[in-house]
Amino acid sequence: xxxxxxxxxxxxxxxxxxxxxxxxxxxxxxxxxxxxxxxxxxxxxxxxxxxxxxxxxxxxxxxxxxxxxxxxxxxxxxxxxxxxxxxxxxxxxxxxxxxxxxxxxxxxxxxxxxxxxxxxxxxxxxxxxxxxxxxxxxxxxxxxxxxxxxxxxxxxxxxxxxxxxxxxxxxxxxxxxxxxxxxxxxxxxxxxxxxxxxxxxxxxxxxxxxxxxxxxxxxxxxxxxxxxxxxxxxxxxxxxxxxxx
Amino acid sequence: xxxxxxxxxxxxxxxxxxxxxxxxxxxxxxxxxxxxxxxxxxxxxxxxxxxxxxxxxxxxxxxxxxxxxxxxxxxxxxxxxxxxxxxxxxxxxxxxxxxxxxxxxxxxxxxxxxxxxxxxxxxxxxxxxxxxxxxxxxxxxxxxxxxxxxxxxxxxxxxxxxxxxxxxxxxxxxxxxxxxxxxxxxxxxxxxxxxxxxxxxxxxxxxxxxxxxxxxxxxxxxxx
Ligand SMILES: Nc1ncnc2c1ncn2[C@@H]1O[C@H](COP(=O)(O)OP(=O)(O)OP(=O)(O)O)[C@@H](O)[C@H]1O
Ligand SMILES: [Mg+2]
Numbered sequence: 001x002x003x004x005x006x007x008x009x010x011x012x013x014x015x016x017x018x019x020x021x022x023x024x025x026x027x028x029x030x031x032x033x034x035x036x037x038x039x040x041x042x043x044x045x046x047x048x049x050x051x052x053x054x055x056x057x058x059x060x061x062x063x064x065x066x067x068x069x070x071x072x073x074x075x076x077x078x079x080x081x082x083x084x085x086x087x088x089x090x091x092x093x094x095x096x097x098x099x100x101x102x103x104x105x106x107x108x109x110x111x112x113x114x115x116x117x118x119x120x121x122x123x124x125x126x127x128x129x130x131x132x133x134x135x136x137x138x139x140x141x142x143x144x145x146x147x148x149x150x151x152x153x154x155x156x157x158x159x160x161x162x163x164x165x166x167x168x169x170x171x172x173x174x175x176x177x178x179x180x181x182x183x184x185x186x187x188x189x190x191x192x193x194x195x196x197x198x199x200x201x202x203x204x205x206x207x208x209x210x211x212x213x214x215x216x217x218x219x220x221x222x223x224x225x226x227x228x229x230x231x232x233x234x235x236x237x238x239x240x241x242x243x244x245x
Numbered sequence: 246x247x248x249x250x251x252x253x254x255x256x257x258x259x260x261x262x263x264x265x266x267x268x269x270x271x272x273x274x275x276x277x278x279x280x281x282x283x284x285x286x287x288x289x290x291x292x293x294x295x296x297x298x299x300x301x302x303x304x305x306x307x308x309x310x311x312x313x314x315x316x317x318x319x320x321x322x323x324x325x326x327x328x329x330x331x332x333x334x335x336x337x338x339x340x341x342x343x344x345x346x347x348x349x350x351x352x353x354x355x356x357x358x359x360x361x362x363x364x365x366x367x368x369x370x371x372x373x374x375x376x377x378x379x380x381x382x383x384x385x386x387x388x389x390x391x392x393x394x395x396x397x398x399x400x401x402x403x404x405x406x407x408x409x410x411x412x413x414x415x416x417x418x419x420x421x422x423x424x425x426x427x428x429x430x431x432x433x434x435x436x437x438x439x440x441x442x443x444x445x446x447x448x449x450x451x452x453x454x455x456x457x458x459x460x461x462x463x464x465x466x467x468x469x
Binding site (some may be wrong): 091103138 | 363365366368369370371372373374375376379383384387388391464465466467
């Protein structure tokens with residue numbers, strides 16, 4: 001069964017339709033990348049999937065259960081999704097360690113000792129163990145990214161969402177992020193990643209979803225979309241990512 | 246020189262009254278600092294409502310009490326309310342009046358600091374599955390309070406100094422006792438100078454505590 005099955009998802013802002021019937025699936029252990037022109041609704045899509053935004057239509061099946069219904073336990077649903085934001089959104093009044101343990105203690109109700117242990121494990125996994133007592137302001141951009149990922153992973157989510165994980169990074173650090181995502185992929189972590197970054201897409205995924213005009217216009221491998229896709233608009237997008245940013 | 250030693254002897258003779266006044270001053274200033282702080286946090290919490298009418302009322306509350314002289318409010322309650330049969334003691338009028346006023350100012354400090362927060366952090370907390378109340382108590386409030394320490398402690402200093410106007414509604418605090426003293430010995434200059442020095446000493450203590458608090462609670466890398 002698919003982990004996530006999205007059917008005809010619709011989202012409007014003040015009467016303007018941004019998502020106009022988005023349909024796709026994400027299987028357990030799979031990594032999919034969502035690409036598309038700026039403003040086509042990629043971030044909106046991710047936010048609808050964890051109900052940070054309310055969809056105006058369609059269904060979102062999470063392991064077969066429609067989580068777009070009004071009686072869904074939204075907070076329960078959100079806890080199954082690890083969301084890594086573009087600007088990382090680390091809590092700046094908390095240390096690296098506290099950033100990760102906050103959810104474990106207050107949502108998972110772990111003891112401080114158990115939460116610390118779990119957080120330490122995730123920080124080691126992201127090679128951030130030595131920085132655990134630092135505050136976000138004292139981290140490099142790449143380090144913040146790793147902490148944000150560790151914070152998401154610590155909650156044992158069923159799926160990780162990334163919104164533009166490399167847009168704040170220089171090319172070298174982007175490669176590092178690609179390496180981290182690949183590492184997670186080899187550990188069968190399910191991931192959905194929104195990006196403008198064609199090279200990231202080629203590095204990390206089997207499947208790229210191309211979103212435009214509020215709909216899924218194509219779904220294929222990055223290579224396929226880039227070189228041989230029939231639609232010239234899609235070939236052009238992947239050929240000239242910089243111009244469209 | 247003679248005048249000064251004479252005056253200090255008068256102070257010594259009246260020390261019981263003056264100390265009593267000082268105690269009343271500290272009682273009022275401490276009380277309204279606490280109630281004004283708690284009230285300010287509550288009013289600030291109310292400003293975060295997504296309900297438009299609710300927000301309008303909270304904003305009106307803040308603007309009204311910041312825009313109205315406290316003295317008018319105190320007179321209204323102390324001299325005006327008895328007309329309708331409501332008689333409150335000077336202390337109660339002072340506590341109620343100051344609290345309404347101070348809470349409005351504190352709420353304003355907090356809402357200003359709130360505008361400096363990173364909305365991304367609040368969204369991330371919601372995305373993690375925290376309730377609105379948890380987002381408020383775990384993320385919003387700890388950050389906003391730390392950013393507001395200068396404003397909030399400044400308000401405590403104002404509370405101490407402004408508490409002296411309570412003597413105008415017959416609350417016999419320190420300044421009222423000073424008035425009494427000078428009315429008896431006619432050494433007005435020395436009396437008011439003495440009062441000024443005492444207030445300055447108390448304010449200095451608050452400033453020292455505030456500095457310590459600020460250094461201890463600063464969010465690393467974030468300027469308030
Ligand atoms: N809260 C909102 N209220 C009104 N309009 C919004 C809101 N959020 C997004 N939009 C609009 O919806 C459209 C899609 O926005 P979204 O951020 O999802 O695009 P995106 O594909 O993520 O773009 P980018 O590549 O620039 O990040 C944009 O035109 C945007 O202006
Ligand atoms: Mg976006």
